[in-house]
Amino acid sequence: MSRIGNAPIQIPKGVKIKTEGQTIAVEGPKGSLSFDVPEPISFAVDGEVISFKRPNDQRSVRALHGMSRAMTNNMVVGCSVGFKKTLEIIGVGYRAIVKGKNIDLTLGFSHPVSYPLPEGVTAEVDKDNKLHLMSADKALLGSVAADIRRYRPPEPYKGKGVRYLGERIIRKEGKARGKK
Missing domain, CATH: 3.90.930.12 (Ribosomal protein L6)
Known part of the structure; x- marks a missing residue:
């Protein structure tokens, strides 16, 4: 059944x-x-x-x-109705800018990363450095969000990187805290 x-x-x-x-x-x-x-x-x-x-x-x-x-x-x-995924970009100097059909990401590398949006996916960035992706195709939307997150996944010490809205990152203690 x-x-x-x-x-x-x-x-x-x-x-x-x-x-x-x-x-x-x-x-x-x-x-x-x-x-x-x-x-x-x-x-x-x-x-x-x-x-x-x-x-x-x-x-x-x-x-x-x-x-x-x-x-x-x-x-x-x-x-x-359409589907929507939101990515948070966390880190000093980390940001995203939408230029036409490209998303320009500044993620702490020596160069900006330019991600071309596929047909059927639109993006916008709000003031809180959140990247909103919208599409009618749920599978394509999830794939685009995963590709963007893969450029700089959140790291466990300071939590910097690109994460999904509401994603919990398990934080680790740094090595200086463990010494006595």
Whole structure:
């Protein structure tokens, strides 16, 4: 019994669903996305509801059932409302500047780092040195946030670096504190 795969997806107002074979295309105010549903999984669009069915209870088919429903739900939510990830840039002199389709990061290196934003992702920086990334595609957004964080992950002694909003860093004691 799959709780995720069997849950129907409600289609919000302003979102259009198009199906062709095993492909689901979602179009909304925030963008348009498509997904190819794996072969053993079948789906049906009934008015304002999308439902998914599986032919048997094999382990691999059960996994595809839940994954297909989750991917489709992410597309519907992304095209209607959109997704947002926030990165905190912590450190003296560390900052980010958005210039067109690039993010220029000053992270304590001898040179600035320029990260080109992929198509479908937008960014803005507020006064508190927080970088807000927005996209309709949840997987692409997570990948972009991870790439930016990878330039300078938070270090455990002073906590400087790029971290997700609300991420807890376990701090370590410095070597001077341990001596007696």
